[in-house]
Amino acid sequence: MDVSAEPILKLDNVSAHYSRIQALHSISLVIRQGEIVTMIGANGAGKSTTLMTICNVVPTTEGSVHYKGRDITAVSADKLPMMGLCQVPEGRRIFPRLSVFENLEMGAYFRRDKTDVANDMDMVFDYFPVLKERRRQAGGTLSGGEQQMLALGRALMSRPKLLLLDEPSLGLAPLIVKQIFSIVETINREQGVTILLVEQNANLALQLAHRGYVLETGRVVMEDQADKLMDNPEIRKAYLGE
Structure with missing residues (x-):
């Protein structure tokens, strides 16, 4: 990974609250073009809140969020996919009554390049052949992995x-998790998509990522290359079950 690559995402001293409760305390992080970066930490550490704050689902109360050099701190969540920033939230949140095909179409709702949309649909079906088989099936009838x-x-x-x-990986069988993480790695390698990953399975996340941040009670307490975090005795004891 080229450490001199331009940041695609930068958080500067970002704080956020749920009502009167402060969830994030001056979070700063940098994600560079082409990286896979993971955030690890215990439940309640602020990992998911960080993602939601990036997308302005949870408003920033202090600090700023920059994407591709632009301040997006106050940009509404629905505008971000058109800018190339997209979140896959915890719990999937697909449209259960729409077919697989219609769910995928919703991902391209703002695009007008019909030929490229069709090509991207084929690409998704290449990555996930089971979705092609079930393209007319209602999304809510799929298994958790699907x-x-x-x-x-x-x-x-x-x-x-x-x-x-x-x-x-939440709630999925190990075989399905392995398949999904393999596709994530392929997307990063073949499509050049930069990825910020929140994952409870720290071992799996650090195997996939180039770098990692460790969060505790809404604060970044450590940042390093993923392999160095895996070799860190404190990290191994606290998050890798050793």
Whole structure:
């Protein structure tokens, strides 16, 4: 990974609150073009809140968020996919009554390049052949793993430059998790999509990522190359079960 690459995302001393409760305390992080970066930490550490704050679902109360050099701190969440920033939220949140095909179409709702949209649909079906088999099936009838594939495929239909993934392995069988993480790595390598990953399975996340941030009670307490974090005795004891 080229450490001199331009930042695609930068958080400067970002704080956020849920009512009177402060959830993030002066979070600063940098994501460079082409990286896979993970945030690890215990439940309640602020990982998902960080993603939601980047997307202005949870408003920033202090600090700033910059995407591709532009301040997006106050940009509404619905405008971000058109800018190339897309989130796959925890729990998938697909449209359960729409078909697989219609869910994927929703990912490209703002695009007018019909030929390229069709090509991207084929690309998603190449990544996830099971979605092609079930393209007329209602999204809500899919298995958990298939819904996660659909959520990821829907995000890809927006042609993201930066993809925020929130707990993609949650509740899934190990074989399905391995398949999804393999596709995430392929998307990064083949499409050049930058990825910020929140993942409870720290071991899996650090194997996939180039760099990692460790969060505790809404604060960044450590940042390093992923392999160095995996070799860190404190990290191994606290998050890798050793």
